[in-house]
Amino acid sequence: MKRVRLLVFNAALGVLDYRLPEGMAIEFGSVVIAPLGPRQVLGIVWEAERLKAKEVPDAKLRPLLEVLPVPPLRAELRRLIEWTADYYCAPMSAVARMALASSAALRGGTTTTEYRLTGEEPTRMTPQRAAALDALQGEQATIRELAELAGVSEGVLRGMVGAGILEPVTVDLDRPYPAALPDFAAPDLNPDQQAAADAFIAATRGHAFAPFLLDGVTGSGKTECYFEAIAEALQLGRQVLVLLPEIALTENFLRRFEHRFGVPPVLWHSSLKSSERRRAWRAIVQGQAQVVVGARSALFLPYANLGLIVVDEAHEVSFKQDDGVRYNARDVAVIRARFESVPVILASATPALESMQLAEAGVYRRIALPDRFGGATLPEISVVDLRAEVPERGRWLAPRLVEGMKQRLARGEQSLLFLNRRGYAPLTLCRHCGYRFQCPNCTAWLVEHRFSGRLACHHCGHEVPVPEVCPECGTGDCLVACGPGVERIADEVAEILPEARVAVVTSDTLNTPEAIGAFVAAAEEGAIDVIIGTQLVTKGYHFPELTLVGVVDADLGLEGGDLRAAERTYQQVAQVAGRAGRGEKPGEVLIQTRHPEAPVIAALAAGDRDAFYDAEAQARREAGAPPFGRWAAIIVSSEDQAEAQMAARAIGGTRPDHPDIMVLGPAPAPMALLRGRYRYRLLINARRSAELQRVIREWLDALTFPQGVRVNIDIDPYSFV
Template identity: 75%
Template sequence: MNRVRCLVLNAALGPLDYKVPEGMVVEPGAVVECPLGPRTVIGIVWEAERLPGTEVPVEKLRNLRGLLPVPPLSAPLRRLIEWTADYYVASLASVARMALSSGGALKGPATMTEYRLTGGLPERMTPQRQAAIDALEGEQANIRELAGIAGVSEGVLRGLVNQGVLEPVEVDCDRPYDPAHPDFAEVELSTQQREASGIFSEAVRAAKFAPFLLDGVTGSGKTETYFEPVAQALRMGRQVLVLLPEIALTENFLHRFEERFGAPPVLWHSSLKSTERRRAYRAVSEGSAQVVVGARSALFLPFRQLGLIVVDEAHETSFKQEEGVRYNARDVAVMRGHFEQVPVVLASATPALESLQMAQSGVYKKVDLPSRFGGAQLPAIDTIDLTEEKPPQGMWLAQRLVDGIEERLGRGEQSLLFLNRRGYAPLTLCRNCGFRYQCPNCSAWLVEHRFTNRLACHHCGHEAPAPKACTECGEPDCLVACGPGVERIADEVAERLPQARVFVATSDTLNSPGRAAEFIAAVEAREVDVIVGTQLVTKGFHFPELTLVGVVDADLGLEGGDLRAGERTYQQVAQVAGRAGRGSKPGEVLIQTRHPEAPVIAALAAGDRDAFYSAETEMRREAGAPPFGRWAAIIISSEDDAEAREAANRIGAFRPEVAECLILGPAPAPMALLRGRYRYRFLINARRSVQLQDVIRRWLGALDHPPGVRVAVDIDPYSFV
């Protein structure tokens, strides 16, 4: 083969052909260095028949510059890249980039210099040096990463190196991971768990594609159940991928995994240092990483010998990526299982309606765990009607809920209060002039965070110090917090129950695996009486002494008219309710609501999941909504409002006329300004028989846009803002 077709990692370019220099041997999937003008870019050798391009005479082709020292991307991974790009109307290059997600790993074996504290002190101590020494206890990384951890400049750390306070350590970038042992620990399983794990283990032995929906109530031991097929894959020398929706859940999972297999799994998520990502990537590609536990991006890692995929908490909306390639990791995981010919287990206590429909139609095999493990009982659930049991003036917790917490304090038990709203208050305004603090980059109010004394935007990350006086009228001490966030609920608990030890658990306080580990340890050591948390605490945690769950505002998720609002509220409340009574002590759940008659709330109170899903299914069927119809969104954005509006109108003028396909818009997006960009949307509703992606490709492919305009396509959207 003296010529190859390459997919270069530039979405603006199509496939390019190159000549293979004498002595170089390449095969499909090989990662190569390609000349492009004066530059060198990364490319992937692809099958020419699968990647149409312009035929150029071989004598006009430029030589490849090099073959990178990583194993070629496998054929199943290349097929997954093609499928993802086609289904989500994305460029092949942007999807392929996710499979080459560690630039350092592509350079081959290497050592590097990291630094750690020696225990010594500098000749002259400054506040920055003291802060760095305090923050870097037990840390080892390169200077740039240590500076990020310590929150100081790299110059401060280089000064500490010169003073002998930090010492260099030569590290093998690709040192092997400790092996996991499939039979390390004896595991006691219930009859239900044994039957389920037997089904999954047999599928691993068969080494064929088999999608399963593991539908188990909270506390039924789903993790222990799928650990058995993990062990079977390890015995066969195959690799395993476990996807988790939140980084904060990994620490709890790691502990349980290490107890079962004698070594931690390989981690993959955005908080890893670049050296850790490089090491993990190379171990995966070479086949030595046995079990990888990661966020959705782990789905595109180049596994050498995959044997099983598990998607835990498979209903979670955080598996849907909202930027770049807008894929749903739950669905792409099933497709990777199909291309790799391996079983896929989707585990959830509250499966997505789409997954239940796939099971009902026979595409997925449904496996049930209807009982809690070890004889634990599901908690008793009751509602508090806030129109009748009103909290005291200026408070947010009804007296019956406060009494319940006080009762648990007296018994030495723990309580959890759930409110899916970070910060102290969602809106801050001036009582003198009525000015509301809004993000300068987004159509969103700034949220007050009293722990850090700042106002923050939860969409773009913009922050500003909380002002002492109104920035509009200058009136001092006139700012009013409107509505509750978790910090405000925590303050109320401290005020009404001063003896309670309160912990606020959100993505602000549990923003790393280390902090999550500290939180788990504190709760297990009974150093916490009341947890106040967001959706982060609704899943994955097992606290035997937690016997009361209070849902502060069950109606919050029903606002906004989202297609999946009812389903999402049911999942969140059912999941957080499942944290209660997981040990030998009975649990209780109190749901505060102003609409106890709403179908979602009534179903939760009655414990009648089937009735809720049945009603939700019929509503979706009538609306032609997923899983019975198809939705897609087209989002047009620009830093200039007029430019975005004009581009949207031009796209609208060329809308296609397609039977059984309704195109709504363009209209300003509900979040009309996001991260400094003005946004307009089209929403498309089509029958399943319509080739929706082809319709969108033909429609948008014929149009050009100004350089400042971005046009994004969202197939099966989860966010409607």
Template identity: 75%
Template sequence: MTRVRCLVFNAALGPLDYRLPDGMAVEAGSVVAVPLGPRTIVGIVWDEGRLPGDPVPEAKLRPIREVLPVPPIAAPLRRLIEWCADYYCASLASVARMALSSGGALKGPATAIEYRLSGGLPERMTAQRQAAIEALEGEQASIRELAGLAGVSEGVLRGLVNQGVLEPVEVDSDRPYPLSVPNFAVPDLSAEQAEVAETFGTSVRDGGFAPYLLDGVTGSGKTETYFEPIAEALRMGRQALVLLPEIALTEAFLTRFSERFGAAPVLWHSSLKSTERRRAWRAVASGSAQVVVGARSALFLPFRKLGLIVVDEAHEVSFKQDDGVRYNARDVAVMRAHFERVPVILASATPALESLAMAENGTYTRLQLPSRFGGAQLPAIDTIDLTREKPPRGHWLAERLVAGIEERLERGEQALLFLNRRGYAPLTLCRNCGFRFQCPNCSAWLVEHRFTGQLACHHCGHETPVPERCPECGEADCLVACGPGVERIADEVAERLPEARVFVATSDTLNSPGRAAEFVSLVEQGAVDVIVGTQLVTKGFHFPELTLVGVVDADLGLEGGDLRAAERTYQQVAQVAGRAGRGTKPGEVLIQTRHPDAPVIAALAAGDRDAFYEAETEARRMAGAPPFGRWAAIIISSEEEGEAREAAQKIGRAKPDLPDLAIYGPAPAPLSLLRGRYRYRLLINAKRSAQLQDIIRGWLGPLDHPAGVRVGVDIDPYSFV
């Protein structure tokens, strides 16, 4: 072999051919450095005949510069990259880039400098230095990590380094992680759990692709059940991957994992430092990382000997990526298991309708845990009709809900109030002239955050201080907060129940695993009486003293034209209801609503999941919606509104006229300005028989657009804004 075709990380170019220098050995999957003009870029040697393009004449070929010191990307992962690019109408390069997501990992072995206490004392002791020395006893890490552990600035620690109190230690950047022990603390499972766990364990031992839907009520012990096949994979010397939908859930999960296996798993998520990502990536590629717990991007790690994939809370919307390669990690996990020939477990108390349909037709094996572990009972659920039981003027909590919280305070128990709206209020306006604060980059209102004194956009991150005067009319003391967010609900609890200790739990306050761990610790110690939270608190947390859940506005999720609104509302409310009564004490759920007779609310109140799913399934069937039909969206954007509109109209004029699909639009997207870009959308509703991706590629491929126009394709969209 004297020539190879490489997949290079430049989506505009496509695959490129290179010459193999004498004495250089490569194979399909080898990661290489290749020339592109005056630059050197990274590429992957691909299987012969699998990438498009005509051969380049031998005389024009440039030589590969070097083979990078990492294991080749294995064939199953290469097949997954091809499948994702084809299914999600993305470029091969953009998908492959996710598999090589740590540039530092490609550079080979390396060392790093860490620090530890030397045993000496500083010439002058300050309160901060004293606190740091006490906190860092037995610790060794980088200055930045030690500063986080000690709760002091990096400057304080550098002063201790200069005085010899902290000494440098050279460490191997690729040092192995602590080993998990499969039999470290084998749990006592219920008969139901043991039966399901044995099915999973047998599947891991037998090998081969086997997709499972683990359908268990909240508190049924799904986690302990899928820990057992992880233990089986460890016994066989295989690796396991567990996907979690939120970084904030990892700390509670890590504690349970460490108690079961005697060591923490390897983490993979966007908050890792580059050195941590490098170490994790190389450990996965070498096979020394036994269990990886991560966000959706962990699916593209180069596992050497994968034996099991678990997707926890598999119904979660956050598994769908809304930019770049718009993939759904739940579906990609099933495909990775297919290519790797290993079992995959989708665990959920409220499975997605598509997953249930796959179980119904026999594609997935459905295993159920219908009762809570240890004799705990599911909570009693009731609705509060806000048209009849109106909260006092200027308040948002009905008297019955406040009385329920008061009862829990008297009994030393805890309550949770759920409202899926961050900040203090979703809209701030001037009562004098009517001016509304809008984001300059997005067609969205700015949300007031009183904790930080900022008006913030939750779409692009723009922030501005809350002004003292209206910027339009100049009037002072005229700004009015309209509607409730979690901060406003927390203020109301503090006003009506001043003795209550309140914690606001959102992605703003639990924005790292460490903060999430602090929150869990406070609740478990009984230092919190009332949790006020967004969807972040609907899953993964187990608080035995939490006996009341109040849903502040169950109708909120039903607004806005989301085509999956009913299912998403049911899942969120059912999940948050599942936080109540998980210990020995009975739980209660009160759902505030203006539409108690709406099918989704009535099903929640009756605890009749099957009735809701049957009604939603029939509605989807009639509409030709998933799982009975297909959706896709085409999103056109530009910094120039006219340019975006013209490109959208051009695409609209070229749309195919086929009997198997209906195309709606183009029209301005509901969020017509996002991060400074004007947006138009087309929505496609296709029958299952339509070759949807081929139709879209044939439709969009021949069209040219100005350089400033972006055209994105979203297969199986979850966001409709």
């Protein structure tokens, strides 16, 4: 009899032993179905010596039921799963689940039925059918997915099938992707770019672990450089993973990729249809997907023959997962490259301080692109002191910025206004009684969105219509919007420049690939005069006629308790400044601030990035903050406030007495109520030499908590709410 150790997809059980039935063939990494009580569970066969399990006598072992028809997870991926679970103090089953991210793909090849419009007009038109006809032009998907897209019931669509308005289409779920062509449109690189590309090509050819930091100013052609490494990997028959921080960036990237390689890459992100995820997963695991472009979850997919990893915009905070397994995709990408023995390229115009320190220490090889491509110059940056250059009463744009926008409009050039705040105003109150609209589920104000006529919470999604009277005192016409959001700035621009064509670019207005594509096309064609946006517009876009960037409130990111506030502010402002003057015309950047003396603002104005990084590194070194020390957070939450508080006190009362570890708290989290759960935080500061994860695990494993209490560990936290 053979005993098999299984990592089962049940976090409470984790690891169980089973019996291998006669005639069943398995390998380490095989994906299997096993019995668990009256149910069946998914599991992965693992090396017994690497996982501890409760000892069960051979006679009590139940047999495995089935080996699924997919290639076993390779040893390199199993080591990555182990490392991620250990480093981020997460259940191994939760990490492994990301590798098997399409349950439908585990059952082998098949076809499915999707539906599309026939072009026939309905003999009986209803409001629901009209909505479906508008929403489903050019779409093809399952009935359920089409119903979600159209916002109608499945019954409405089935009626449209019966009426001949929708027709079924049989789709081969495993149809191959078109092959990318390495030599389709090879670029003409300048000497700096060619030197960078040559280094990446040599490393790709060498098939050994080689971490690079590609540090290039905005517009320097970083993408073209690592595209040459991708071309080399394609020539060698190896797969490539490109990680992007946000789905919003993929549309622009896809166009550039298709222009270079003749076909689009394989996409992986949360917005894919289930059939698309299934097709992509199977192509990846079989080695047929050549280049995969995706969000952070694409990092754990089971690539058959990985040859290169690229992390674009590697400084981006959105690479850090803030729930579930709280991993940083930038850092885990480097670890995966090490296990797979492949090069990894971290590309950024504003690298994270941690990456810069590793480059200085010689761990990463830094490749610099100090100049823009094609002779374009970096924009001139000026600071607008809002204490001296005061905007008109009731407005938020200083006279100098307004005048600059008028000049660009007169010359047929474009302006961009950056404010990292969605909606119309961050706070709405009653001028009569002072009532403030707060989310019932979170410690947060409701944000007014005038485009949709709603008050919304940006943390839990709670929405209510804007009331006609104050719910506290009943007074009508008394609500006051406090502070600016992008919608309010758009209203101000409409008053100042009534003839200007304005686009508001946020996750609310550009939430589909089609909407993003339409915006990019309109901006490139000169159909937009003023772009007003949040961080979505700070990176990835190239508009040759965009010559003025105005940062509406550079101080916004410096507020609050974010330990990386200065670095984030520098990165955001430098990135958005990089949108200006990318063509032949020179660019100008105006930074509005009430704190021009702040080191980060002064560094931006002087264009002295090295001075900023040096000062920030010194401050971090003195505080024992990353990369010179370690941070971790323990977040305790419950729907019962007293229960959460007692659990947090129990953790704080048993804190470890360790010379290299300091524990702060517990204290109510800045976001003390989030999605209906009361929250307390402990913050841990440790020397780099401390075995932080082991100490935390031993500390918490000795405690038990009520069923309603959740205790989450965040290693290297980026969010402090």
